[in-house]
Amino acid sequence: MFITLIKLDGNIGPSYSRDKRKKAMDSIILIFPPQFEPFQPYLSLPVLTAILKSRGYSVDVYDFNIDYFNWVFSPNYIEQSLRNFDKKENGRDKFIIERGKYALLHLSEAIQVLKTQKAFVNLPKYKWAMNVLRTALEVVSERFKPSKIDFYEARCGSTNFNSFRIYNAINNSHLNLFEEFIEDFVIPIFQKNAPDFIGFSLVIHDQLAFTLTLCREIRRHFPKIHLCAGGPLVSRLGQEMAVSRHISQFFDSFVIGNGEETICELVDALETGTDPTKIHGVLVPGRQDKFKSRLSENSLSTILPDFSCLPLEKYFSPYLVLPYLTSHGCYWRKCTFCCHRYPYGKYREKPIEIVVNQLAKLSEDYKTKYFSFSDEGIPPKRMRDLALEIINRNLNIKWFTFARMEKAFKEPDFCNLIYHAGCRTLMFGLESAIQRVLDLMEKGTEVANVPKILSACKKASISVRLDAMIGFPTESEEESDYTLKFIRRHRDLIDTPFSIIPLSIFELQRDSPIMKNPGKYGVYPKEPLRGDLDYQFRYDIQNGMDYSKKVKAYKKYISILNSEFNGPSICPENKTHAFIMKCLHDERLISADSFSKIKEKLNGYVPVLYQGIQCRPPNTCNGNVHRYFLFNLLNGMEVEINSLCKKVIDLIKNCYTLKEMLACFEREHGFLSNNFKASFWAFLKFLFQNDFIYFVHSILRQKEDSFFDNQEFLISTKEITSCKKEGYMSREFETGGPNDKSNFGKIS
Numbered sequence: 001m002f003i004t005l006i007k008l009d010g011n012i013g014p015s016y017s018r019d020k021r022k023k024a025m026d027s028i029i030l031i032f033p034p035q036f037e038p039f040q041p042y043l044s045l046p047v048l049t050a051i052l053k054s055r056g057y058s059v060d061v062y063d064f065n066i067d068y069f070n071w072v073f074s075p076n077y078i079e080q081s082l083r084n085f086d087k088k089e090n091g092r093d094k095f096i097i098e099r100g101k102y103a104l105l106h107l108s109e110a111i112q113v114l115k116t117q118k119a120f121v122n123l124p125k126y127k128w129a130m131n132v133l134r135t136a137l138e139v140v141s142e143r144f145k146p147s148k149i150d151f152y153e154a155r156c157g158s159t160n161f162n163s164f165r166i167y168n169a170i171n172n173s174h175l176n177l178f179e180e181f182i183e184d185f186v187i188p189i190f191q192k193n194a195p196d197f198i199g200f201s202l203v204i205h206d207q208l209a210f211t212l213t214l215c216r217e218i219r220r221h222f223p224k225i226h227l228c229a230g231g232p233l234v235s236r237l238g239q240e241m242a243v244s245r246h247i248s249q250f251f252d253s254f255v256i257g258n259g260e261e262t263i264c265e266l267v268d269a270l271e272t273g274t275d276p277t278k279i280h281g282v283l284v285p286g287r288q289d290k291f292k293s294r295l296s297e298n299s300l301s302t303i304l305p306d307f308s309c310l311p312l313e314k315y316f317s318p319y320l321v322l323p324y325l326t327s328h329g330c331y332w333r334k335c336t337f338c339c340h341r342y343p344y345g346k347y348r349e350k351p352i353e354i355v356v357n358q359l360a361k362l363s364e365d366y367k368t369k370y371f372s373f374s375d376e377g378i379p380p381k382r383m384r385d386l387a388l389e390i391i392n393r394n395l396n397i398k399w400f401t402f403a404r405m406e407k408a409f410k411e412p413d414f415c416n417l418i419y420h421a422g423c424r425t426l427m428f429g430l431e432s433a434i435q436r437v438l439d440l441m442e443k444g445t446e447v448a449n450v451p452k453i454l455s456a457c458k459k460a461s462i463s464v465r466l467d468a469m470i471g472f473p474t475e476s477e478e479e480s481d482y483t484l485k486f487i488r489r490h491r492d493l494i495d496t497p498f499s500i501i502p503l504s505i506f507e508l509q510r511d512s513p514i515m516k517n518p519g520k521y522g523v524y525p526k527e528p529l530r531g532d533l534d535y536q537f538r539y540d541i542q543n544g545m546d547y548s549k550k551v552k553a554y555k556k557y558i559s560i561l562n563s564e565f566n567g568p569s570i571c572p573e574n575k576t577h578a579f580i581m582k583c584l585h586d587e588r589l590i591s592a593d594s595f596s597k598i599k600e601k602l603n604g605y606v607p608v609l610y611q612g613i614q615c616r617p618p619n620t621c622n623g624n625v626h627r628y629f630l631f632n633l634l635n636g637m638e639v640e641i642n643s644l645c646k647k648v649i650d651l652i653k654n655c656y657t658l659k660e661m662l663a664c665f666e667r668e669h670g671f672l673s674n675n676f677k678a679s680f681w682a683f684l685k686f687l688f689q690n691d692f693i694y695f696v697h698s699i700l701r702q703k704e705d706s707f708f709d710n711q712e713f714l715i716s717t718k719e720i721t722s723c724k725k726e727g728y729m730s731r732e733f734e735t736g737g738p739n740d741k742s743n744f745g746k747i748s
């Protein structure tokens, strides 16, 4: 029997034989592997699922990334991980056990904080919850070290960029983070219902270790299943993966470029027994040296993504944020450092009417108004059309997107329009405040427009994410410093609630225009930086900052931004939570006031210790009774403090306002010198920036104390153990000697 399918975008799809299909490709499984941020679903599987289903295939989808995080955050698994430290005696392990036990006790509460709006809007509580879960991940990392897992990174062994080393690491049970999960959780799923075809969607290197481990196990248990990898990572590294025997042995095919049409053709070919190597964009290891480049440039699917295939309740956010793509590729395509556009081919747009229809449908079907647009950037004219259509349709949605700093954003009316259509955050690439550097980057933007754009965004209440880059080839230290000065000078326009300035150091990327003409930039490329799977390259440079200067500048700028801007304290690192908080802030459900500048809190604010902070008495063994240790169980930080700092901690425990604290010191020490006051503020700032304290208005102090009862964490008898987080173990608080009572120490 032959059937003809009508695709949702109106085109007529090809005909298929169902009888044949049942024999060859009866069931397909698509997998999104860990590790990736677990705060919202990723778009690739819902799109592929919709397309395959529209062609009559039976598809099951597994976001093993979210399943893995939920599995790791189970008390059983953390308990089991902690048992691995039982026999070890050194201080570091003791501290990890202590921290792990704390996390274990609070895991379910922390997860609830991230998932329920009422708790999520309490910023200190949100930070505490994220830190509890991070601590649980640190315990797991310690167990498998040097392997590592956190919300933003995972690796088995020491690298994700060298196929030989990844292969060795996944075959070493002491290093493989994922083996137990695969054995206990994943394989039983396949045992119940083994598919004919498994497709992996790989976006970043951090997903490789899990994928290879799972493929190894599938090869062992179910050797007939066809294993295929695709996604942006494979689009860029397919060739390298296909020639590396450590990788290629696990796969039957790779899909390079946009996979929507290619995966259908591949499955059809497998079903009908035709040669898959003839398909553009398909690479079969051992049978092709090169894939035929296609990148599906003419076919941007307008199909509605099918999110029903995902466990939407499992993501760690209080509201569901759905990813959506209004266009494919970048409409600018010129920035000389950029390789983002490479995997996506030329720029293609979905008609605005279809976009808004689909947003309305998704909003209704999944009961959410929150969307993250995954476009590389939406041109202003198109953004205006989109906004007008959303407003005309009276569609109540909120969204954020990447955009270029184009003139249109200078217009307050334009920014107001898009705000009313639901735009809450714009993510801009500022990169540099030097026009010469921007021109060399071919950014196509003008520094002169930046303040006006920021001002229009601020007036419209749109928050910004302003990416800046340090060390573009030929950029001097002075030029780089100027960008920082520019940012500081416009602090009032930039540092709005839930705005942030992520900094990065220039990377020489394969497939970027610079790599094609390095001489023009005085760049001399060498080998891939970290291994055969890296697309970042080592290089020498003729003019500009060398690597050590870039790193030094980076650290200096981060430290300045952290201390002068409110954003780093207020805004969550991940875009999903930052966006939700911005939306809730605009609905007056979140106040960021208690996270703004410390000195502004002199009137009536109370510093509060986070739960999980311990102030331990001096180690009497060394006879020094004037040293205390402040531990942060949640970020592993240990600080040695003097008796004066200890006094501050005691006053914090007794709910003193900042003004009352200074008055108390004045009573004890008489006149307080400027140095004394500077040290006092610096100590408080240190505590605040490193998540030891947060602030509440004094009228709320009783209420907050009931959330975070600090007293139970004051431990008085335990031997001091040490876990010194790199770069943070501070001798800065040591002062002039055991009798020193007037100085907080050299706090920079």
Ligand code: SF4
Pocket (backbone or CB within 6 Å): 330, 331, 332, 333, 334, 335, 338, 339, 340, 341, 376, 377, 404, 429
């Ligand atoms: S940096 Fe952004 S605007 Fe520039 S080419 Fe890349 S994706 Fe396009």
